[in-house]
Amino acid sequence: MQLSLIRWLAISCWRQQPGPLLAAVFAIAMGVSLGLGINLVNVSALNEFDNAISNINGEAQYQLTGAVEWIDDDILALVEQSPDVIAASPIVSLNVPLAMGENNSTVTLPVIGLDIFRAAKVAPSLLPQPDASFQGGGASSAVFGDDTVFLSAAAQQMLELSVGEQLPVLVNGRVVQLTISGHVPGVDNRSVIAVMDIGAAQWRLGWLGKLSRIDLRLAKGVDAQQWLSQLKQRGLADRAKLRLDRPDAAKQRMSNLSRAYRVNLNVLALVALLTGGFIVFATLDLAVTRLIPTLSLVSVLGATSAFRIRLVLILSVALGFFGALLGVCMGIGLAWLLLGFVGGDLGGGFFASTRPSLSLPASSLILFFILGVSAAIAGGLSPAIKLRNLSAAQALKSGQSLTLVSKLSPLVISFILFIIGGALLMLPAINGLPIAAYLAIACWLFAGVLVVSTLLGVVAQALSPRSITQSQPLLMLAVLRMKHAHNRAFPALAGVVASFALVCAMAMMVHSFRVSVDQWLEEVLPASLYVRVPDTAASAAFSVEDRNRLASIDGIARIEFARTLDLIVDPNRPSVELIARNIDKTNPNASLPITGSYLKDADTQSDCTMIYISEPASRLYDWKIGDQVALPLASQSAASTCFQVGAVWRDYARQSGAIAIERGDYAELTGDRTVSGASIWLDESTTDTEVVADIRTQLNTMPGIRIRSSEDIRTLSLTIFDRSFAVTYALEAVALLVSLFGVATTYSGEALSRTREFGMLRHLGITRRQIANLFVYESAFCIALGVIWGALLGAAISQVLIQRVNPQSFNWSMQTHWPLNQLLVAAIILVVLGACTATIAARKAAGRGPIEAVRTDW
């Protein structure tokens, strides 16, 4: 009986106002689809990355690597003497730049050099297969060719090269021709990869004596780390700072690196869902109000308050169910579109520009479905509670709507939430994620939203005695309405405030970030030209002759060389970039964008080498100025070297940290005197183009070098920056759109519920046009207040993003800059659109004639 009654009531609800219910369903769907879409893209990109990594890794049990990108190939002999080793496979793994296409868009290709015999026992999927057209049989097999390379199907497709053709690769800026001799049948058809014999790879790619890693299979029951420590008792293995990892360590590192970015995007998507929840609230609140006479009648006839609550909850679950279902479908579609048009990294730049295929993990689908339904249920809670306290007889008599009856006033709740939010801000990041800061944002957001209708009343009260209000009857009507029925505007206001606050917060954060990056670029790019060898890691270098030739070019006022290499400080984190360059140790400010102070002479340890660490490095490894730290830097002398932190510098380029060291110190320590890049200051007399042409002539044997002006680098960096935030802008726009749904729902409800009032006004001689104007005033006033309050709230939240979320997730800091113009434009657009939406919705609802309207007695 109860169920069929509920169904009957629900259907009548739908017949009365299909529009708002549809809007609520759609709002939930929007939130779910955005969240799910972004989640699916992230999952797909990570899977793709995982796939690419495991292709490069093969299926090795363990990988032996050093602290830098290469280890000495003598280590293989040490490893293979151990009785615990079942199989060991030496690997040279490089991203080799190709001498193809435009100079400024160097394509790189992952090249794996392996020994087919040893790899067969450890990671057989990477084994190459010579094409049948290569006739050499037996020991003449092309597998061992001096210049042969094998391309995966995807690589052949991507490079538009086939068997028999030449593959020109750049080795230290010089072109080496390899012959494509076959395939790599064991990798899937999406993996772009090239395979060579390890002997040929060491020889042709400039890696003589070096290995990237050794893939291992250890005997059963061998404790891997114990085995490693035994191996390290041999001097060579110890100096190389060997590490033994599972092959999925790289995936873990990448996942850690991009996690904060992915979480940030997901939080933004959840804001859309949250706004959707507000709209469900608005819709149900309206529906409940309209159902009150019916429900009162039913209650007088014997229905309990449990029945009434059940009714509302079933309604909200139904809305949530359809919304979430639609949202899941739309989310899959959205993910598919994003992957096709934007790529897997959503502009974040964390993954190579791949087009991953869509993965659809059931866990994500279910999670977002449940989130959608939960948001709808949360939206229905307050109307349900309202109904519980329904005094049926009174309601029947008065026919009036109820106001929220709560033991705690919203102001108190709001104040408590505000305090909790403030307390949460004191907490540190949890597992590298600013969870507490996000919770604080949520608290502040709710606190701000809860007080908004009270605020509306206060403002209306303040405005009502003003002469401008008094002089305009319609304006006065509007203000008085606000003053006395401010709670009625709450649903519309809640959506507007919540979405605009977040839009403001994000816009302020991104703007601050962008200005900071721009200023930083100015500081770190003092020279006119930057020359770099697209490196093959271990050996990228200008020879001494190259350097002399460079220095002799006319028009060059000053030239500084640098060497960069990747250093793994902590196996669980991505590598840190070590930059060996000229640094004025007495005044590091001149060389690096130092934040705060630097170590004075008096505090230095004379036997320590001075290093200057980037802000992310300082936060990640908890190093402070003056600290003595250990670095896994292979030293010429066996004695361990100590390093002392001289200063911290700002860096937005290397999220996983960077360490600068004076080039002379580095060369003395490691014996590595090679350089991989040069910064060039020009005379007044010359131009960029002249010098670039001279450099190209002087270094004509190195067609692969990359020369960029500081202006180019700056433009490129900012383009990348903007691209990485493009998705954020899109999400903000959707949140605003959803809030407009809320406005439409609220005001069409308002128009309906005030039919009698409008009928009365028409009787008094007010035209329909004037009633429409009344609505414009009311809605514009309301939304303007919501926008202003949202902006204030957003400013507070932006400080949380700038001071807490960014440092905690990306380990860098920035100064606040206000994007006032953009925000003003967004605010005006929102108010105008909101007022239009409200008016259109109201006009549709209040279309009936005055007599009919007054007669309506619902």
Added chain:
Amino acid sequence: MKQGRLASKSRRHFLGASSPLLALMVPGVCCRLARADESELYPAVLPGAALAFPRDHGAHPEYRTEWWYLTASLQSPVGPLGLQITFFRSRTPYGRDNPSRFAPKQLLLAHAALAMPDQSKLLHDQQSFRQQDVVAQYSITDTDIAIGLPNNRWTMVRTASDEYRISVNAEQFRFAITATPPATMSAPVQQGVNGFSQKGPQRVQASYYYSRPQLRVEGEYQIDNKPVSVSGTAWLDHEWSSELLAEDATGWDWVGLNFHDGSALMAFQVRTKSGEALHSTARYISVEQGQLQEHNNTAVFTNRRYWQSPRTNARYPVSVRLQTGELDLIVEPLFDDQELDSSGSTGIIYWEGAVQVWNADAVSQDGTKKGKPIATGYLELTGYANKLSL
């Protein structure tokens, strides 16, 4: 299940990668001629060069191909068994100027098998490496070869007292034996003309080739860590060459037989695609009143019975009648399934099995044999397997 799929997948890929690798090791499966420019990469095998020992027991790395190949017919408390171990050395045309320690100049491969007739089972394993300090070594002064990591080490060493010490640590089995030449055959038997052994109609297809027949074997093998002592006779071949087979050859049949009376027979034929003999040769060494007598002849192999491999569908003439000179022999396998699938190292599928030998007149039409076999040894049948279709 997953393990199995992985393993078979890996084998397939590896086969794909290296199936042509050892095509030249077991001639006949692949007979691509060396390219014209490759002929200068390796020295030619010429008649008239006298072998010198012990130097020629060692490796000859300048030549293209070389192998040491030991087969043994053994008795153990659990019954008769066969044992085979081969080391291949192969010089590639590549990496001659490459300073990398991984330059693939020389490849070393090895293959070992244990034939257990009581279980009709053949256990075999293989290893392949490029020549390198720790894992793959050979001496150029004497037979001294080692391949593999410490827990999977295979070695063959000739001692100063002319004793071969062989040790194999494979995944499924191990064995350690010593093989000593008898007083009657203390010197290596040089095949062909003073060790110059022609393998086809033309002189250029030839190898340097000597054998050590009638080796006395003592030692033990282990399966599942249970040592079993064995003894018996063995045959060792050492052969090196730069070009072996004629273009129209598809495979060969070879036997090395130790007679119980102390004499020894080596015979082989090179076949064409149609199965006709392209070239054959046999050397029978008898011991008469303590003196060695050499008998050089051609050999006629007549197929008596075929066995078809359920794995590869290859059809092998596992029982043959062998006629050479005055000898008329029936060669019968110890058991039928002694096919070697060495696609993991050499990429070759062939039959190589322990055999027993009767005089033809001791075997009646229906196959019943009178008396005990007069010789034991190994029969090698190559070029019968179809090209693998994957």
